[in-house]
Amino acid sequence: MVMFTCSAQHAAVNSGQIDIYGWLPNGPSTMQEPPPTKKKTANEATIMKTLPGYYTADCILATLQLLSKQASDSIFLPDFKREYFTEKIPCENIRIFQEKLNKLSEEIQERNKGLDLPYTYLDPKQVENSVSI
Known part of the structure; x- marks a missing residue:
């Protein structure tokens, strides 16, 4: 179990972070507005207000890039x-x-x-x- 968790499971969860979350609407790590509470009330304007600003998005992407990168001595x-x-x-x-x-x-x-x-x-x-x- 330890070997699986530290190798395959870690790879499955970690390696694709930049591929999946590099497009912030897939899973923003911070939201500037609460999520909608009623169906069919979200539109492009409300989604854009909810997403993080440029600086925060840049920090998120830099972190994702770092976490997804393979070590040079892998x-x-x-x-x-x-x-x-x-x-x-x-x-x-x-x-x-x-x-x-x-x-x-x-x-x-x-x-x-x-x-x-x-x-x-x-x-x-x-x-x-x-x-x-």
């Missing part, structure tokens, strides 16, 4: 650059796990070929093996 799930184990059974299990991750990555890449907006956040080759900010 290590991804299939990569085991350090040799923590030398025993036969753990090394074999790591090799099998890497094969499964690479196969899953290939399947995801194949599925994404036909999509206008590919979902890459859970491709093992793009999921960091830990949380890094």
